[in-house]
Amino acid sequence: MxxxxxxxxxxxxxxxxxxxxSGMAEVRPQVAGIVTDRLFQEGGRVEAGDVLYTIDPASYQAAVAQAEAAVAQAQAQLNAAQKEEVRQQELASRNVSSTAALDTAIAARDSALAGLQAARAQLNATQIELDRTKIKARLSGEIGRSLTSQGALVTASQASPLAVIRxxxxxxxxxxxxxxxxxxxxxxxxxxxxxxxxxxxxxxxxxxxxxxxxxxxxxxxxxxxxxxxxxxxxxxxxxxxxxxxxxxxxxxxxxxRIAKAVFLVPQEAVSRNRRGQPVAMVVGAENVVEARQLTVVQDMGGDWVVSDGLNAGDRIVTVGLQMASLGATVTPEEPAAAAPAASGDAPAAPAATQTE
Missing domain, CATH: 2.40.30.170 (Efflux pump adaptor protein, beta barrel domain)
Structure with missing residues (x-):
């Protein structure tokens, strides 16, 4: 009981x-070229910023050199335009040169300055592309197997990744x-x-x-x-x-959710009636066994969570159900505290013993 x-x-x-x-990054090239090296261990850990692959940089190095030359040329043109502007200002101050000539010199200087800025921007773009020949990890994590190999041709933003970092x-x-x-x-x-x-x-x-x-x-x-x-x-x-x-x-x-004022009933103490409804045998005030129909919310471990059908202090028959028939008078026994069982001990007494 x-x-x-x-x-x-x-x-x-x-x-x-x-x-x-929690984080995933697909490794894809941002420039086209031939893969020359793979620099990570498949299935290992990589840190953000690690170089994973290298792409043949020769053509991108040539583009950077060409852009550097264009910057030098634009700088020379700007220097010449600035000197011409200074000369025209001196001549204009002595009323030797016309205002139109000074305006032309200023316009040439501004044009040369703009050309230098454009050349520097082009150099920056080519340098970025050269840097992208070193494909780096954008996320720290575990990297899977390589999906490409040395000698493979890759293209910018291709559909298939080279590897995946998680x-x-x-x-x-x-x-x-x-x-x-x-x-x-x-x-x-x-x-x-x-x-x-x-x-x-x-x-x-x-x-x-x-x-x-x-x-x-x-x-x-x-x-x-x-x-x-x-x-x-x-x-x-x-x-x-x-x-x-x-x-x-x-x-x-x-x-x-939190269920309030519910009961935990051992699953072995609950049976089903003919309608399939959960029922427990309860020992009443005069030790008479009666059946209670229960409302079971869910299971919890080896117990049923019961929201309706029981009252505080109800005594549930848990052992000896075959002896506690409906309407019978029983002698209820609370289970003894658990203790180490000695070899050859007799089995525990049932929780409800029917009285003749």
Missing amino acids: QTVQPQDLTLTTTLPGRVVA NIDTVYVDVTQSAAEIIEWRRGNAGARMGDSMAEVSLTLADGSVYDQKGRLTAAEPDVNEQTGVVVLRMSFDNPDKLLLPGMYVQVEMPT
Whole structure:
């Protein structure tokens, strides 16, 4: 027999999900050319700024040299134009030269200055393209296998990446929850944001083991999928040992609401009547067994969470149900405290013994 008392419980639900990298960057070339070197270990870790591939730079070096020459030429033209402007100003101050000649000299100087700026901009553009022959990591994380090889011709912004970098130091787990459950949760929590009340969520891996790191709800899609009627929720988990990998199937146990004044009843104490309704055998005030129809909310471990059908202090028959028939008078016995069992001990007495 077990005496039950009402209590407030945090109800949970188990949702299927997939692991997603917290950051992902596809490595693509920004200039065209032949790949000359691969400078990373496949499957290893790279840091942002590391050089991953090099592209043959010869043509880009030539373009930089040509742009540098253009800058030098534009600088020489500017120097000449500035000297001519100074000379015309001196002549104009002595009334030897006309104002038109001075205006022409000033215009030539401005044109030469603009030409120098254009040449410098072209030099900057060619230098950028030369720098891009060294393909660098834009994200720190784990890099996968190389999808190209030395000698391959690559083009700027091609569709297929050269490699993929994923940050899995922290991972996301995307799960789906039905819109009906979302509505129930919001009603039970007075419209609060989901992330504010869900302090921790736990994760079960594909092999059935529980992940040793707790997670937290970080985002919830503000819309419902029209085809499936579900909302996508995103959890964040630390992944220091790199145990969680993107694409891995997992299950998340997350709190849904707080159930007030509910009872925990052992599952072995609940049976079903002919209509399939859950029923428990309760020992009344005069030790007479009666049946109580229950309203079960959900399971929790080895118990049922019951919201209706019981009262505080009710005594539930948990053992000896075959002896406690409906209407029978029994001698209830509370279970003894657990103690180490000696070899050859007799089995425990039933929780309810029928009286003749």
